[in-house]
Amino acid sequence: MSLLKRWGMSATVGFLLAAAALALFVPWLIRLRWALMIAAGVLFIATGAANWREGASFLGRRGTRYGASAALLVVLALGIVVMANAVSVRYSARWDLTENKRHSLSSQTVKILQGLKAPVEVIAFFRSDQPGKRVAEDLLKQYAGASKGKLTYRMDDPDRAPGLAKRLGVESYGTLVLQSGEKSEKVLEADEERLTNALVKVTRSGKRVVYMLKGHGERETGNTERPGMSRAKDELEKANYELKDLVLARDPKVPADASVVIIAGPRTDLFPQELEALDAYLSRGGKIFFMADPFQAEGLAKYLTKYGITLGNDVVIELSPIGRLFGVGPEVPVINQYEPHPITKDLGGVMTLFPITRSVQLSKAQVRGVAPQVLARSSPQSWGETDRVALQRGEVKPDPNDTPGPVPVAAVVTLDVLPGAAAKGEGAKDEGGKGEGAKGEDKTPSKARIVVVGTSNLASNQFLGAQGNRDFFMNVVSWLADEADQVAVRPRDARQNPIFISEAQSQAVLWLSLLVLPGAVMVCGIFVVVHRRRQK
């Protein structure tokens, strides 16, 4: 009995602590936790009964009464503090006092956030000790704050939630996944421009329609074998594009809901009326992705000269040994030289493979209203082999009439759209009336865009997964399709104000801060103490 009297309370507290610890660290041991809590309850009552006499007199004392009222006051004050903080978290005002407001969101982002209709959840996958985590969370906090509760976020560790990371297709630390309804969008680097653009994409109503030209032996999206394009189809659908077939031979008009038309390695020439349909599509701001394989559909080469592109009559042979690292032969150029462009910007220098590609050169003659640009080149040890017979025999060597390396293998063209033609295009769109989502969003038709690559192999099932090919392919499509609502957020890097000092000045700062300033204070102290002693 005396044992219970003395140790009962401590044991009760011990049991409660143990239960709390269990809840924190081994939450699945629910029964043990309950057992501990019941034991604590029983002990408490038993101890109370054992200490009944003392307890009664304790309760009657003056100190106890004062103590109780003091405790009540403290609880009240704590309540006020908690309330004040809860309110301040909910309605926090914010002032950015840096010069260029670099810690605040741009007005475009704020506008988009305030116009959100459906809730968006962002999951940020960071390792807990990752340096970028704080920056990302800070940014997300601002997004959540400006969105009036529409945007929520949480931080997750891909190592702790591997299942979720896998389901969302997260492959690297620092990936952000935006989800709204059925749709999701990945951001590989947490900065405002990328995040805002992903937000636009994920909340956009309807799907962007990608048309695949059919009828000339193009690569099949339904084909799951090595030469097929089923993987490209899956990737496009994952990124919220809808794929449709386009048979221009049957209906020589590109539908109004087309965001992009992909022409993936036709083997036979396109008919004149098909080319006319493509012209008409481009003249109203269309976007076409040409993949033109070597020695096939030579009519395309003639067609593209109109837009400032010359397709070489050759196959690029690569002697740079780097391809051997990936186990590919000289007929597969490994591209790691990109020209600055939105398509290649996000590639981050990752190499791409262009298997059996022809060269894609810019025409010497300038065409009015057409701005072509080379996107990627092979290495200097490569050349464009024009000798077909030698190619078939497998004996190639650079000749004087071959294009010397580096050989351009991909190019982009932007075309000015005549205002009249654009207006007509709008009219045609309204007639079409099929694409609810794509239509009506881009009211101002932007420039028409063309991307030409010298091979369709890079989009085939065999090569899409190789190196940066998938990213390259997806970047091309998204650049073509999404240009209209890309949001450009001005970079808000802090102002540059470097410090230039001489060695002497540097030394002066060192000694002043480390020795003179603290030393001066210390001397003051010594002086005061000595002075006091003397007074005494």
Added chain:
Amino acid sequence: MGWLPVFKKEMRLYFGSPVAYAVATFFLFVTAFFFVPAFRGFAELSMRAAMQPQFGGNLNATESILRPLIYNMAVVLLFFIPMVTMRLIAEERRAGNMELLLTYPLRDGEILLGKFLAALVLYMLILALTLFYPVTVAWFTRLEWGAVATGYLGLLLIGAAFLSVGLFVSSTTENQIVAGFGTFGALLGLWLLGWFSDTTQGTLRTVVQQAGIIEHMDSFAKGVLETKDIVYYLSVIGFALFLALRSLDSQRWRG
């Protein structure tokens, strides 16, 4: 104005003894160890960027020197403040002065206020000395004074919060060592609370983040004022002073 005599007596104690000077000397010495390498490293980086522009990174003096410095100063405070506050009331009780003090025609609040303000003024003076660092930077390049101002406001608030917690802990014991370690432990606890935010989700995460004492320093250090940070520090100050008041009051009726 009952607090004034207490305030004056405390100030005399601080500046008539080596206490204030010792604290200031060591604080300046320690913070210089954060400032000097940051400053010289930045100067070196500027030089290198001037010679090889392709390596020119983000060369903003406010961001690279002052922001980490202000944050680190808050860290140093965690160790210094308990040493300043541990004697505030514990010493009076040890020396048996507390009964005397309580019988003076002073209200408990005035005693506390006098002591708190004295410690705060000492702290502000030391903080003013550290303005040497931003001034040094501004001597050589343009500084964003707006961001420096928010940083120092943050330092003032977090320092005052630390002081008030120290005052409360000191009022609960007559042992200075216990008061010092108790304060340190309490502050460290509030500090580490923020770390748990990594393992939490949703509302609990928000709660933990708001409760952690250092998390709020971040926005001050980078030049952003947020009402929730200000409210947090003010509520810590208010609550700790209230607890100290309750603690003094309890000494009357506790036998």
